[in-house]
Amino acid sequence: MSIDTAEPATGLAVRASGLTLRYGRKTALDDVSLTFGAGVTGLLGPNGAGKTTLLRILATAATPDAGTLRVLGHDPLTGPGRLAVRRRLGYLPQDPGFHTGFTAFEFVDYVAILKELTDRRARHAEVRRVLGDVGLDEHRRSRIRTLSGGMRQRVALAAALVGDPGLLILDEPTVGLDPQQRMRFRELFAELGERRVVLLSTHQTEDVMSLCREVVVIDRGRVRFAGPPAGLAALAAGRVWTGAGREAGALASWRTGNGSYRHIGDPPAGAELLDPTIEDGYLTLVDTPAGGDRG
Template sequence: MTDPAVTVPLVTVPLVTVRGLRKRYGRALVLDDLDVTFGAGVTGLLGRNGAGKTTLLRCLATTLAPDAGEIRALGFDPATRSGRSGVRRRLGYLPQDPGFYPHFTAFETLDYVAILKEMTDRRERHREVWRVLSEVGLDDRARTKVRKLSGGMRQRLALAQALLREPGLLVLDEPTVGLDPEQRLRLRALVSRLGENRTVLLSTHQTEDVAALCERVLVMDAGRILFDGTPAGLAAVATGRVSLGDDRPGPGSLFWRTADGRYRTIGEAPAGAVAADPTVEDGYLLLVGRTEGAA
């Protein structure tokens, strides 16, 4: 396997710092002495299920306390009561499974969350609710009850509540779930703009979103960081290990038949195959060892 040399991007202003973070669920070690720093910009987190991505995001979002280690976010220590309050006032969090009151309208849902975020001036609060509804393209559904919204609309509503009050730290766990291609493109444009002046952490299984959106990508596995660098650097992990050929590869390789009838192989190139340009997905699969015996 290609040696996953770590390429560390520039982090000019460390807005979030994690040191020695550990978390267990029973006997399973989910975060293993994790050290990482985040500055302004969009960082993507990739990893198989159980790699520790969601646990890390929950710790940063102050909904889960680590067993050991420390976090500093936006100048606050979330291990203290006052520090947690300070982070939460400046945090936008989209969890994997956001829960809503089904009989609330979209507007009422966001108005309620805005009150929880200490927006006490009614006129200012309503103006902010309309702003985030427009940002996610739900202003025409403001008076629709949550139970009548489609899955994709609920996901956009969850994103809207995370955007309330212009958070300095935006934590998004699988934000593109349930979105159609047009909505995903709109989300990319929105997150890209938000990342210009704040810290955005984006956990996803969509490698194309990482390639299109993130300046930086982390690959996690077993509670540790295997790679920290740019999407181009992750793709480069697969340099010389991706090929195209006319003949079907033998067992033990990861391959698929492309639209033009050729076979794309990740790993050992079959006889007669020619080298192909690697992608972020190729580098990720090689890094986490998902190509062995796949076919």
């Protein structure tokens, strides 16, 4: 039998090397290696890039075909290690799978039971705490089927926060939220990242810019970038310009609110260059084939 031994605490909470997973002929992850530690790390990538597959592996909901993994000092590819990780994990999947007949309190209480909080009084206090943290004090007795999409997201986040997990994995947590709700969630994620490891998968580059110390970009099942957000923006340095009309040869080109066009790609001679953003760097990266220049 394989015995899992926790490593001494270090600055790295996750170490993955060579993770590969295939579904039939499709390669979802292709030799993915990465490390990250305390704070909020953003995960960016197009739909179908492999982000959710990676999160499911880190959350012990899927097993890779190849590669090694350490999460919070444990090996989740072993039975004992998987159990140890789950005890310290908070996971918010894209589809939490609510039982809509439950109230918000009942759903989070059910998750707390699964997390082995057996003392009823202490467990209920914990459920009230996390529901309060996400602003659902007044709705904890409401049935989930009566809640808005944003409130359901908050219920799912409260369930992920039960037990004060050391690792929090959030898969598109702000999808479907209005700007005010997204701002509230950002404030909460920033606070959570001060005390634990948070991995945030999102399509919102502004979330990455405002929250994340590090960012990982996955495209076509491979890690294309890992580093600080400023480093991602720098990939587009000298490749963003403005003009009066659309440029046919640009990687991306769109009309801005003031009527001018913003372009990403190879600027023509004499073009008025602009300071790149994280979104510019991201678009430059994912529109360039892996392992080579544009052709």
